[in-house]
Amino acid sequence: MRTMYDAVTAANIPANAEMVAGYIDRIHLAPWSDADWARFPRAVKVTIVKRAGTNAGHVLDVEPGDATPAEAPGWVRMRRAAGADPTIYCNTSTWPSVRSAFSSAGVAEPHYWIAHYDGDPTIPAGAVAKQYRGDVAPGFDVSSVLDYWPGVDGNESASTGVEIMERITVTPPNADQNTVRVFLSGSPGAAIVIRPRLGGDGFSKPMWVGDIFAWGSDRQGVGHNPTQTAGYVNKLTSHRRYDLPGAVWADINYSAAEPFEIDIVG
Template identity: 55%
Template structure:
């Protein structure tokens, strides 16, 4: 089946009824949200013009990314996504230079979307799409009947698969429609504490995590609320698109309703307010978190490992808290970390979190879990590079 796709900087100029569109994830013409609002049911393709931005396609042309940066985008920015699910856009004359950059370092080539305005709707051998027509206000491309990394993501967004929803989680506070995120392959869990006694409103979802665990005191269990598909970016971290990604760097985020702050814990205790205190979680709460960690491992391959030091609050607060990762460490990390470990952020939650108990089954450590939560172990748990 031959498909046609439209892209442009002004979504309203693209023809009504377009079933496949592409927009920009960054730069002066970033327009993905506008594109989603105008074409909510179309397959939407995200394009990055900077090699440090996560997207489905990287734009390689004068003024945007270079051929060498395309290699870096595939091997660093999009490191957890196989190169055969990534795409580089370039014009026909630059295509040989892009291919040569990958071959020179022995890195698997991505898919290619090439531009050649000859008015012929045919895809050259070795490409996945061809931009063949330039019209005032938009460009038109012919696209293969299956585009790896694009069609899978669209199916995920349109109707999240069972594997994208934590079993038993409520979707009564679902924010994906209002705040569509970036597709990703999650390899890291970031744990937070809400510093509240109930499910937050998250400013209507604008600062929401992937899931929230709420204590159910009468049943002695955690009740789960899911806000975004597991493999879509959430919004609970400070995130500067001009710097390294945080929300969008293959992380699922879990907020636990409770506190990590000793002063808050003491105040609530004195007031008779039941609450979860991160350093002293009851066994049923730990069991609930362990069950989630095991599901993330079994269903999505998130390592049951941390290898980090978890500071107690308030020592865990601040950009220079002694445990916060560098951007290089953050890019390489896989497993379980806390908000206190994420670069570009200064929050200290979830404080002295019982990560060893969460990642262990009873008293028996799992084979891929760390030896102890507070041991002096390396700050990075790395795995082999999927794109080399």
Template identity: 45%
Template sequence: MALGIDIYSRFQTVTNWQAVKDHGVTFVYVKLTDGGGLPNGGRNTGEALVAGARSVGIPVGGYHFAQLTPSPEAQADVLINEVGRLGATGCVPMLDLEDNPPGSGPNIPDGRKRDFAIRFCNRVAARGFRPGVYMNNAHAKMLRPDRFGVPDLVIWIARYGAKPDPAAGRYDLHQFSDAGHIPGIRASSVDLDESYTNAHLTGGGAAPKRKATTELMERRTIPASPSTTSVRLLLSGSESAAIVVRPRVDGDGITDAPVWQGNIYAWGSDKVGVGGNPMQTPGFNPKTVSHRRYALPGAVWADYEYSSNVEFEIDIVG
């Protein structure tokens, strides 16, 4: 799993994109369009945000806030045109299917949301992009986007304080907080997301074909140890093998009880070293206060050194 954010220039201002990247943000979604045009009457475009993310190499994509009118196809065209104009092609174009804030406009009736989403996503696919859809947990349970019949649909579900309900079906992305804080972003809060697959990534262009996914193999609870110790982790040996260190973060995605990172000694078949030890990276900060992913391609096992006053978790993926 990897950390991502979704932002809107009306509510978030990025002052330091390198700080955002250094915090561990690996993908960004920017609100680009709304209904039949640009957000807030064109006063809040995503141009600067897209350019900033691209300048530091963070994959960035655009999302569209659905409205009752115009047609789903017309709204999809608005998004794809803006994605192309800004080069926001690092992540798949995303439909944001939710209701307007109270009193701010008519909503798509619940009985029409499914048809709207399917038509919108099919139009995105017809334009040469892999489609995606975002909705909250309640809507996902009601609409079951995994049963839309849209090939290769990327699904993003919002639920705070818990994983999406199993009754919501499969998902690729989880928005787990709307109260995060990210260095380099000036805002009252930032939405925080985590990826469970790489399906949202395109490699920089249109991606009608599904990319290979990275699956969670095991989640280990690691005991507290105030003094430095180590734990042995068994990995898949694949090119996507990795571990994700997960301190027990609060709603803003940060912990008050950091994990102090030590060496990671990773080995492939026949005890061939695979590298990837972060302690060998100049300037590496061993104080881990949020989730961190370490790629260990080809590793079949690894000894992970750490100290921590509280227990934490490690995801083994690959």
């Protein structure tokens, strides 16, 4: 289980947070800026919208002054049509009304992030996250989150519109440096996405990606990942994508203490 912070003001959230949620549209105040999101380079980022007409975001905020339970099915339908796997945020007292709205509309229920400020991080059955502490000084909320949140974790196709062509599981023998070769499509959109396996977090069992060398059909190098930077840059906390247009295969240097997955997308 993970801990996630959200706030009206991004600067209130600890900069070392492993997971943050912020607004990308707002009704009365400005949404988070690029600089706000950049405060959290290591965090898994969850985007929230307040307007049911906004065709973006991981989560729709259903509470007084924002979207209504009756608007939730339409937003979910719209986001699914855009390739997303959406989530609805609401409190425990509103949850039955939200679920009833989906039943009445004939729309399959989404994932739920439930708010109940009882100090207990236990996530209720049927939800992926629970906001159990609200308005903690200096002004943020705290939620517990499942190790895997569909639509947020490991869902590159839903967020970018690309298709996962193949998924490879790499099982390292130890934490020493290793290399794996993967074969790509050679298309202009060739890319790989590397992530810990479901339930992994890249912290408790650290993993790093080193150089990636890619070759085209003429056996000439076509690209590699950016120069390594000391610190967190190459450490996998959720997933990292490398675009390698025109690459036919690539060699990936890595150091890992647990199995991880490589998706080949195009």
